[in-house]
Amino acid sequence: MRVDILTLFPEMFRGPFDESIIRRARERDLVSIHVHNIRDYALDRHRVTDDYPYGGGPGMVMKPDPIFAAAEAALAQGEPAPPDRRAIILMTPQGRPFHQHIADELATYTRLLLICGHYEGVDERVREHLATDELSIGDYVLTGGELPAMVVVDAVVRRIPGVLGCPASAAEESITSGLLEYPQYTRPAEFRGWSVPEMLLSGNHGAIARWRREQALLRTAQRRPDLLACAPLTNADRAFLARVYGPDGLARLLAGQPATPVRRDED
Numbered sequence: 366m367r368v369d370i371l372t373l374f375p376e377m378f379r380g381p382f383d384e385s386i387i388r389r390a391r392e393r394d395l396v397s398i399h400v401h402n403i404r405d406y407a408l409d410r411h412r413v414t415d416d417y418p419y420g421g422g423p424g425m426v427m428k429p430d431p432i433f434a435a436a437e438a439a440l441a442q443g444e445p446a447p448p449d450r451r452a453i454i455l456m457t458p459q460g461r462p463f464h465q466h467i468a469d470e471l472a473t474y475t476r477l478l479l480i481c482g483h484y485e486g487v488d489e490r491v492r493e494h495l496a497t498d499e500l501s502i503g504d505y506v507l508t509g510g511e512l513p514a515m516v517v518v519d520a521v522v523r524r525i526p527g528v529l530g531c532p533a534s535a536a537e538e539s540i541t542s543g544l545l546e547y548p549q550y551t552r553p554a555e556f557r558g559w560s561v562p563e564m565l566l567s568g569n570h571g572a573i574a575r576w577r578r579e580q581a582l583l584r585t586a587q588r589r590p591d592l593l594a595c596a597p598l599t600n601a602d603r604a605f606l607a608r609v610y611g612p613d614g615l616a617r618l619l620a621g622q623p624a625t626p627v628r629r630d631e632d
């Protein structure tokens with residue numbers, strides 16, 4: 366996969382892509398990442414990239430011409446991709462909420478072009494006539510699309526086959542299973558008086574698997590009941606939740622609503 370990123374702040378991308386898993390993926394040529402400074406494509410004497418909004422109002426708007434020129438220059442480099450394996454993504458607070466499923470889909474593409482906005486916004490013609498998709502990483506206000514672009518690239522690259530050492534760990538991921546993860550422990554068995562749950566030291570692998578599943582269910586019910594509505598649950602899962610939350614609580618949880626336990630989960 367080739368990723369191109371258009372930004373006014375290319376230096377922001379140095380750290381994150383030069384470490385750890387992304388760095389190894391680049392070294393192994395599973396991905397190449399190219400960061401382009403939009404300012405290099407502002408061809409006027411002062412290399413202006415933004416301007417006042419037509420109609421007035423606060424703030425500045427990023428001009429379309431440097432963004433189109435940068436995109437066209439980037440897309441002319443490297444191997445072209447078939448139409449169903451490429452995307453031009455505008456990072457914007459108004460975009461589709463980014464999700465694991467979108468990362469998995471984008472990981473099958475051979476070319477991505479990410480456009481990072483800044484200031485108060487980007488000329489509408491960029492979204493209408495250049496972008497094929499618009500993504501947001503959540504409902505909070507950042508100073509630009511750079512950190513969101515890094516988040517998207519990180520989530521996508523780790524899903525490219527061969528990037529992670531162990532494919533099983535990715536498949537088992539909580540978001541894919543629809544549940545939050547069970548609690549994990551390592552040595553020592555007792556730390557500052559806090560013990561590892563005895564169950565995990567039992568060596569009974571069937572019982573441990575069941576306990577972990579129940580912990581994942583409890584944790585999801587407590588923190589993210591919205592996830593339970595979509596999670597694939599077994600009859601045993603539903604029976605367990607009914608035991609802890611009662612039949613009405615179970616019904617609420619299966620509708621993605623919060624519920625209150627009717628008993629502590631002891632046995």
Ligand code: 9D3
Pocket residue numbers: 456457458481482483484485486500501502503504505506507508509510511513
């Ligand atoms: C004046 C209204 N503002 C929207 C709440 C304008 C505005 C603020 C901040 C426009 C852009 C930005 C910078 N943020 C992004 O470009 C951005 C973003 C974000 O702020 N949160 C979550 N996802 C994203 S993707 C791009």
